[in-house]
């Protein structure tokens with residue numbers, strides 16, 4: 001990972017540094033033993049990133065962002081325009097060594113396509129990180145990327161760097177610190193507020209255009225505590241459990257397609273323009 005300019009307040013050189021960290025974390029079965037005790041000194045910017053994320057993602061913050069972005073009143077934009085807009089995120093830091101955002105999206109979707117999955121699944125791969133445009137709206141890294149988790153109830157110790165939650169103001173709200181917090185047993189994730197980031201945002205933007213398994217893939221792709229570690233089942237419904245099979249099916253394409261050949265944008269573009277037109281005939285609200 002190259003070092004982008006960053007800012008004094010942003011711990012990661014680039015938001016993709018978090019994605020690279022997660023891919024490394026799950027390589028070769030390292031998740032089972034090492035992941036909760038990740039070496040903070042070897043990964044100072046990652047640790048600082050999680051420190052900020054865990055300290056600031058409160059229920060009040062999440063409700064505020066759900067209101068701010070949930071109305072989708074920012075602008076209208078086509079999927080392809082959003083991908084090109086997101087690409088400016090990398091171009092500003094280091095266009096030579098980093099995979100551009102579009103390249104990561106295409107590697108993910110091309111790997112899904114190569115395995116013969118349906119067209120909506122390929123398209124879901126292509127759009128899954130478009131919510132990172134939140135960075136371009138000026139949101140801090142900790143409100144765009146990072147492992148996601150429910151807010152308003154006790155944090156599972158399966159969430160990485162769990163001890164950083166001690167600095168979260170919700171730690172001092174007894175109502176939010178019980179197992180179920182503000183929720184009912186097995187109420188279903190639809191009732192549950194997740195830490196705010198690119199997953200929840202892109203789900204809200206595209207949900208009316210794609211089938212339900214795509215909703216789960218988009219909305220919970222960074223919810224590693226649940227889809228990798230089996231946490232939070234006490235909040236999930238039987239339907240969530242069923243749908244999480246799709247989240248798990250999607251995850252390896254996101255994590256492990258990065259090593260594949262650089263996608264040939266020019267050659268692929270007509271296929272993707274057709275695919276986008278099939279599900280998104282018009283620009284959509286962001």
Ligand SMILES: [Fe+2]
Pocket residue numbers: 128129198221222
């Ligand atoms: Fe993502």
Ligand SMILES: [Fe+2]
Pocket residue numbers: 019104128129254
């Ligand atoms: Fe991704």
